[in-house]
Amino acid sequence: MSAAAKDDVFGGIEGGATHSQIVLLNGSGDVISSAEVDLSTNHWQVGMDLCLARLNDLTNEAKKKAGLSLDAPLRALGISLSGADNDESRIQIETGLQKGYPNLSKHYYVCCDTVGSIATAFPKGGIVLIAGTGSNCQLINPDGGKFRCGGWGNMMGDEGSAYWISDLCLKTVFDTLDNLVPSPYDITVANEIMCRYFQVKDQMDMLKHLYTDFQKSVVAGMCREIAKAAREKKDPLCCHVFREAGRLLAWHILALLPKADKSLIEGDGGVHVVCTGSVFKSWDLLEEGFLDGLKPRGKDDVRIPEITLMFLEKESTFGSAYLGVSAAGTSIPIDYAKNTKIFFNRKLNF
Secondary structure, eight states: OEEOOTTOEEEEEEEOSSOEEEEEEETTSOEEEEEEESOOOOHHHHOHHHHHHHHHHHHHHHHHHTTOOTTSOBSEEEEEETTOOSHHHHHHHHHHHHHHOTTSBSOEEEEEHHHHHHHHHOSSOEEEEEESSSEEEEEEOTTOOEEEEEOOOTTTOOTTSHHHHHHHHHHHHHHHHTTSSOOSSOOHHHHHHHHHHHTOSSHHHHHIIIIITOOHHHHHHHHHHHHHHHHHTOOHHHHHHHHHHHHHHHHHHHHHGGGSOTHHHHSTTSEEEEEESGGGGGHHHHHHHHHHHTSOOSTTSOOOSEEEEEEESSOHHHHHHHHHHHHTTEEOOOOGGGTEEEEEEEEOOO
8 A cells, every 4th residue: 555645635524413523634644624513414313415515514614724725625535424324324425425526535435433433543443432422332353344232322222321321310210209119329319410400390390301302412411410429429329320331331342342353352451442422531430330340241251351441632533534545545654652542451350
């Protein structure tokens, strides 16, 4: 694979349900511009036509900032999008951009948002664990094989996410007040959080927030208050729901390891996982349950010799750009060590 020319320009987009951003790199791997918008580029939410238009507008905004002609296509554009989880969607996005916006880019690489995170951190596959409003876990093997656990939304999953933590806390309060499944933990603090956060007086007042005016992100926002009570008041129920979240997040990793290449398990530092999402800001509350959750649950689970957890030091837009570079059949200088920061490492003896 030949090295890119210095004046080649590559783009990388990370598109989510509420926010989208782009970075432009030259052939030396240097940033020449970036742009962002508080708009969704998830085609399931906004429709394919608007998704494509927003991708085009975002890219052209970055081109303008870099002083590039809007008529000059990028050498390649890598696009990591929330919602681009199947081949049909990815093909539609790529062909739609090629036909509708012929001056945007010469080459494309389209993938789901988790793939961009892995490409930012690892040159040859790895694992990303997402715990923000929702949750998801993705494995990419060195041969390119992709496997996932989770990412099915709040109706069917999102275990360990901010939404899940809030929902478990609310469900525990409701079940205890109803005497259906009384909690072994006192619910006073959690009930106070619910009433204060949603500005309600009782369970009946909550129904509009849970049904009529339901917003997943609003429910997930209560997680911050639960974390505060766990950390500052040591409230037993609030601490419990974070321990359970940590356990379920670890199970995402266990679920995927039987499909992982041995090199991703047995190398220096053991299993490396990139962790993204706001829930990991409360790692001190997750850690106990997470370590317990790494214990093999049965004979089919893989024993983990060592675990290394990392945060991204650069946005996933960089990984998207790297994927675009590869799609163009060329290469740029990349120092992966500068893209991540280790925040936890532990040898395990389970």
